[in-house]
Amino acid sequence: MPTSLRRLTGRLAVVVLALTAVLVGPAAAQAATPAWPTIGAGMSGANVASAQFLLRHHGQTLTVDGAFSAGTTAATQAFQSANGLTADGVVGALTWSRLVVTLDPGANNNAVRALQTALNKYGYGLTVDGAWGAGTTDAVTDFKTGRGLTGGTTVGATTWQWLLGGGGGGGLYAPIIDRSVLPRSEYDDPHHDYPAIDLPTVTGVTTYAITAGTVGYAGGGCGNGIGITADDGAYYLYCHLSSRVVAAGARVTPGQVVGYTGATGNVTGPHLHLEIRVNGANRCPQQLLLAVYDGAAVPAPSALPATGCFY
Numbered sequence: 001m002p003t004s005l006r007r008l009t010g011r012l013a014v015v016v017l018a019l020t021a022v023l024v025g026p027a028a029a030q031a032a033t034p035a036w037p038t039i040g041a042g043m044s045g046a047n048v049a050s051a052q053f054l055l056r057h058h059g060q061t062l063t064v065d066g067a068f069s070a071g072t073t074a075a076t077q078a079f080q081s082a083n084g085l086t087a088d089g090v091v092g093a094l095t096w097s098r099l100v101v102t103l104d105p106g107a108n109n110n111a112v113r114a115l116q117t118a119l120n121k122y123g124y125g126l127t128v129d130g131a132w133g134a135g136t137t138d139a140v141t142d143f144k145t146g147r148g149l150t151g152g153t154t155v156g157a158t159t160w161q162w163l164l165g166g167g168g169g170g171g172l173y174a175p176i177i178d179r180s181v182l183p184r185s186e187y188d189d190p191h192h193d194y195p196a197i198d199l200p201t202v203t204g205v206t207t208y209a210i211t212a213g214t215v216g217y218a219g220g221g222c223g224n225g226i227g228i229t230a231d232d233g234a235y236y237l238y239c240h241l242s243s244r245v246v247a248a249g250a251r252v253t254p255g256q257v258v259g260y261t262g263a264t265g266n267v268t269g270p271h272l273h274l275e276i277r278v279n280g281a282n283r284c285p286q287q288l289l290l291a292v293y294d295g296a297a298v299p300a301p302s303a304l305p306a307t308g309c310f311y
């Protein structure tokens, strides 16, 4: 390509980029602020860890592990009582509004740890050390700029709401069986033939809805099965249950009991078979289950791989 043409092509590219920025910018700024997440007993994820750090920031004593255990419920209730809120132990909009604090660069406390944990849901990879340095400033600037948020590098209530309410997962998911039932190493095992996972439990283990949704299927075909059409856009299929406690059409919330493990259908022994489908196609559940187990940011089901988890 001649130099003059190459220059022209370069200039055209700049013009196209500028036009794109003009066209995309206002739309991004007009997006609605996401709702505060609601988190409570049995749930896990980054938003739970952020709430735990914020409770500590306000003087509550509790473990920060990303799992909403009895200790977190008790600390939440104590915080709510001290702030004139209904002490239900559930962190919703009103409780978040009291928990979050306005932060600026240079701050060094547990609220910054909550902020760093929330930012990491968006892939910033910050060290959660509570010290707001250059890396945290860069992440906040990038996050706010991308959403048209004002106020410079200050993190106020609106930015908190964007951080905690968006990003997928992070508190909207619960373990499908109690974390004490199986070691972490069982959650990365490949499945035979196609994307799914078999969790080798005994019969009778309490099984929970992994996230909010509607029971779209409760029947045979894979033993006693339950299919949850989830609010995250995925379909979660549980198989081989010994019994079900929800019927088709029921709304379920994360951590709600849906049944008990078993050995019904075509099996050689008791286990919990789980599939995650997006637009009818199976995805590998392992990364999502491991994130829930770890209390880490849960990947969007549509971001899960479709290969590499079966033999």
Ligand SMILES: [Zn+2]
Pocket: 191, 196, 197, 198, 273, 274
């Ligand atoms: Zn299976």
